[in-house]
Amino acid sequence: MPTSIHIPVLLHEVLDQLDLRPGLTVVDGTVGAGGHSSKILPRIQPGGRLIGLDRDPMMLAFAQEKLATSSPLPPAPFSLHQSSYADLAEVMKAQGLLHIDRLLVDLGLSSDQLADRERGFGFDAGGPLDMRFDTRAGVSAAEFLHTASSEEIARVFRDWGEEPAADKLAQAIVGGRRLDPVKTAADLVRVVERVLKIRSGTDLPVGHRTPGSHPATRVFQALRIHVNHELDQLTHFLETTLPAVLSPGGRAVVITFHSLEDRIVKQAFRNSTIWDMVTRKPIGPSPTEVRLNPRSRSAKLRCVTRK
Ligand SMILES: C[S@@+](CC[C@H](N)C(=O)[O-])C[C@H]1O[C@@H](n2cnc3c(N)ncnc32)[C@H](O)[C@@H]1O
Incomplete structure (x- = not known):
């Protein structure tokens, strides 16, 4: 199995905005090579649980390797599923889960796929x-x-x-x-x-x-x-799935890479009967991050909490 070459974007900002603590149930809807997830998992121990989804089995193999080797001792509970984040409700049902506390979606494709x-x-x-x-x-x-x-x-x-x-x-x-x-x-x-x-x-x-x-x-x-069908999946997820599965007070972080995606996220998070905006303006990468990882240059992070 080759090593992943993907560098997770806005890593510190993601960890900061997710406001992690022990015992939380976190879903990484686009787990990729597990770059973000491997840093989330130890921060929710003891008692926390991570569920990672990806449509691509190649990426799930990378994530399995990364999470298994970087998991704290005793090993922290995580499960990986080949699924779209748009089908998160079905994955949760199969796991006997009604609600989650945190959600991350880092859209687009990984450097390994590219x-x-x-x-x-x-x-x-x-x-x-x-x-x-x-x-x-x-x-x-x-x-x-x-x-x-x-x-x-x-x-x-x-x-x-x-x-x-x-x-x-x-x-x-x-x-x-x-x-x-x-x-x-x-x-x-x-x-x-x-x-x-x-x-x-x-x-x-x-x-x-x-x-x-x-x-x-x-x-x-x-x-x-x-x-x-990327934009249909994103719209369905933000408008229907996410409001139903995120617990009151729970946080969602979404990273987009182009204006079509960002427009959909901005629009969905504007619904103030469901969401409290945490980031008034989207967070982008620092000049240092762009220099070290040029792929991050168009990244925009938005964070909301469920009312
Ligand atoms: C930018 S990468 C994620 C990288 C990951 N955050 C990391 O740090 O390694 C995006 C991932 O989303 C996956 N993906 C794209 N559309 C998806 C969808 N609808 N549901 C689940 N995964 C999806 C891709 O296969 C890819 O692995």
């Missing part, structure tokens, strides 16, 4: 363009690009990637299906570069000049959101 060339998350991935967190469900990104209409593809690029050249890119993908189909992440990057006439990062058309981001970032984000 680095795995077989998953299609990274630009240089040579393997199939899959992009599903849970490959047991739904269709891969390559299959979507191979079967959807040009209009559907353009809508995904526009709605989930805010991509200004959505129509042109979708037409190029559909037009190339017979002779030059998009099968890998590298194929998709080539189409984007060809359509946007990009030779280098300094040669970007208007609307694509975000410093530090590759022009294919938007379509990769859009496809990942689409094949995993």
